[in-house]
Amino acid sequence: MKTNEGKIDRSLRIIIGLAVTSMVFWGPQSPWAILGLVPLVTGLIGVCPLYGLLRMDTCRPRSWRGHL
Secondary structure (H helix, E strand, O other): OOOOOOHHHHHHHHHHHHHHHHHHOOOOOOHHHHHHHHHHHHHHHOOOHHHHHHOOOOOOOHHHOOOO
């Protein structure tokens, strides 16, 4: 699979996923907190299926890769 998430996008997804998932243990303890696994997993693997369907990509353009 081709990565379609940039570094900032992945970092935000991981942070948000951890924050929402932590509500299972602390806070309102709602079963809806399990939905925090979606941004957490997509942030960890770097691929968002919805981005693929919408043909979105938050990675840098190919011409920039390898030049930094």
